[in-house]
Amino acid sequence: MNEAEESHSFLERLKKKWGLKNLFQVIIILIVFSLTGMTVVVIRPVIFSWFGFNEQTPFWLKTITYILLIFPMYQILILVYGTLFGQFAFFWEKEKKLFKVLSRPFRPKTNRNYN
Numbered sequence: 001m002n003e004a005e006e007s008h009s010f011l012e013r014l015k016k017k018w019g020l021k022n023l024f025q026v027i028i029i030l031i032v033f034s035l036t037g038m039t040v041v042v043i044r045p046v047i048f049s050w051f052g053f054n055e056q057t058p059f060w061l062k063t064i065t066y067i068l069l070i071f072p073m074y075q076i077l078i079l080v081y082g083t084l085f086g087q088f089a090f091f092w093e094k095e096k097k098l099f100k101v102l103s104r105p106f107r108p109k110t111n112r113n114y115n
Contacts, residue, residue: 018090028085036078044070 014026047069053062075095082091 020090025087025090029082029087029090032078032081032085032087032091035081036074039077039081040070040074043073 008023011023011026014020014030015023018026018029020026020029044066048057048062048065051065053065075098078091079088079095082088
């Protein structure tokens with residue numbers, strides 16, 4: 001299998017996995033992921049500098065800041081870029097699933113004992 005066939009096969013697998021209509025939609029979604037990631041790479045140092053973080057700042061503090069500020073910013077940016085590229089519905093569904101998974105530990109346990 002040559003490189004073009006492997007690339008096409010990879011895109012076809014993503015299309016099927018994500019339940020998309022065509023390869024163009026797969027490419028647009030990959031572009032949205034790329035733009036969002038690149039934006040975060042540019043924004044993170046700016047935000048860290050606002051807080052005065054440098055090489056001496058403890059790793060745990062940078063990690064907490066990242067989780068509390070940068071991670072939610074990524075989620076918002078992916079919806080913004082997804083909307084700009086006409087893929088809001090796809091990314092909104094992914095965000096809802098992510099929120100459900102992340103909120104699972106904080107939800108009350110339901111009693112499923114139906115005697």
